[in-house]
Amino acid sequence: MTAIQQYLQQKVTHVEKKLEAYIAELPFDPTPLRESIAYSLMAGGKRLRPVLTLATAEALGAKEEDALPFACAIEMIHTYSLIHDDLPSMDDDDYRRGKLTNHKVYGEAMAILAGDALLTKAFGIMAESVLQAGLPPETGLEMIREGSIRAGAEGMVGGQVKDILAENKKVDLERLQDIHRAKTGDLITFSVRLGARIAGASSSQLAAVTSFAERIGLAFQIQDDILDVVGEQEKLGKPTGSDEEKNKSTYPALLGLEPSRQWVRELITEAKGCLTSEPGINASDLLAIADYLVSRDR
Numbered sequence: 001m002t003a004i005q006q007y008l009q010q011k012v013t014h015v016e017k018k019l020e021a022y023i024a025e026l027p028f029d030p031t032p033l034r035e036s037i038a039y040s041l042m043a044g045g046k047r048l049r050p051v052l053t054l055a056t057a058e059a060l061g062a063k064e065e066d067a068l069p070f071a072c073a074i075e076m077i078h079t080y081s082l083i084h085d086d087l088p089s090m091d092d093d094d095y096r097r098g099k100l101t102n103h104k105v106y107g108e109a110m111a112i113l114a115g116d117a118l119l120t121k122a123f124g125i126m127a128e129s130v131l132q133a134g135l136p137p138e139t140g141l142e143m144i145r146e147g148s149i150r151a152g153a154e155g156m157v158g159g160q161v162k163d164i165l166a167e168n169k170k171v172d173l174e175r176l177q178d179i180h181r182a183k184t185g186d187l188i189t190f191s192v193r194l195g196a197r198i199a200g201a202s203s204s205q206l207a208a209v210t211s212f213a214e215r216i217g218l219a220f221q222i223q224d225d226i227l228d229v230v231g232e233q234e235k236l237g238k239p240t241g242s243d244e245e246k247n248k249s250t251y252p253a254l255l256g257l258e259p260s261r262q263w264v265r266e267l268i269t270e271a272k273g274c275l276t277s278e279p280g281i282n283a284s285d286l287l288a289i290a291d292y293l294v295s296r297d298r
Contacts, residue, residue, distance in 0.1 A: 004288040011054050012047045014064065018072050022125070036106040036114035041079050043097045046296075048220070048289075049191040050075045055285045056195030056209055067198050069129035070143075073122040074191050077151050080118040081187075083111050085160065123147065133198065143197055150186040159183025163248075171249045177218065184224075185217030208278035209286075215271035216290055219264045223293060225250040226260055268294050 001009075019041055026034045050071030057067035086093040086101040087108060093101055103111035123144060130140030149155055159182025166179060192213035196206050229252050251260040268290050275283035 004285075004292050007285060007288065008046075008051060008292070011051045014068060015047050015050045015054075015071055015075060016042065018068050019075065022072060022076075022121070032106060032110055033113060033117060036102060036110045037117060039099075039105060040083050040096075040102045040114065041076065041118065043099055045097050047075060049078050049187060052188065052191040052213070052286075052289065053195040053198075055289060056192045057198045058195075059282045059286055060196055060199030060201050060205060060209075060280070061282075062195070062199035066129075066133040067195055069125050069132070070194050070198060071191075073125040073129070073147075074187070074194065076118040076122040076125070077147070077156075078187060080115040080122075081151075081156060081160075083115040083118075087111060090160070090164070119151070135198065139197055139200075143194060146193065147190060150190040155182050155186035155190075156184075159186065166249060169249070173254055176249050176251070176254065180218065180221040181214075184221045185214060188217035188220065189213040202280070205278055205280055208274050208281065211274040212271045212286065212290075215267045215274065216293055219267040219271070219290075220293055222251045222260050222264050222267075223296065225252055226257065226264070227297065229257060264294055 023034070023038050023041065026037065028034060053071040053074055054064055054067050057070075058064060082096060083102045085091050086096055087103055094104055095101060101111075102114060106114070126144055126147065127140065130137070130143065151157065153161075159179055162179045163183055166175070171179070189210060192209050193206065196209045201209065228250070251263070255263070271290050272283075272287050275281055275286055
């Protein structure tokens with residue numbers, strides 16, 4: 001196991017232990033809702049977004065214990081989006097992370113409500129954790145305000161709508177980037193900016209990590225599109241080739257496989273440059289995460 005894999009595993013363990021604690025606080029009644037939430041929230045996965053929150057906070061001098069609740073809130077928002085994306089009325093997927101999707105186990109109504117509960121809980125955790133971490137109230141309000149934008153109609157939800165409207169249509173590269181900047185990139189960018197705000201980043205540091213996040217967010221999506229073409233179902237935890245079957249526009253379809261891979265490499269190089277040119281950021285872990293995104297196979 002490489003150093004970055006050990007680092008990621010350690011952070012994922014910390015995130016999942018904290019998520020388990022939050023699940024334990026949920027009411028036992030109604031039990032099906034609690035079980036549905038736990039089923040998807042604890043289904044594993046890369047936990048990239050919460051790890052980015054932790055790594056960014058620590059890179060700027062914050063303590064992991066202060067950033068961990070915010071990291072969990074990010075994962076709750078992400079998990080809610082996956083539960084809803086998998087629904088028959090959306091992407092209509094049967095498997096996620098190697099397991100049956102939530103609605104296949106608990107039914108559509110419970111899956112919808114589990115997603116709703118996770119999204120609501122995430123903002124409650126952020127509000128509570130601002131107080132616990134001793135952050136300035138105005139910082140907490142800005143975090144929550146930005147989260148509502150990047151996860152909402154202006155960001156992730158709006159990106160999903162654009163993606164639905166683009167189904168069975170050929171979109172150009174500019175349109176495709178616009179879809180994925182919102183659908184995937186905004187939550188990744190928010191994850192990084194959240195970590196920076198926890199650490200009290202300066203305006204120039206916040207700008208640097210934002211530029212970093214925007215580039216790795218795009219690289220992450222392009223790599224996802226590549227893996228949908230060449231990846232292994234066992235490693236991805238879901239069927240490959242689904243984008244082509246659903247007639248979705250992807251980067252490999254528009255640009256070709258090798259140009260897409262080259263673009264990922266260029267984006268990662270640019271992302272790393274955003275951090276190394278800004279003083280006061282201990283960026284070694286973030287740089288390693290960026291490199292990992294290029295080589296990942298799931």
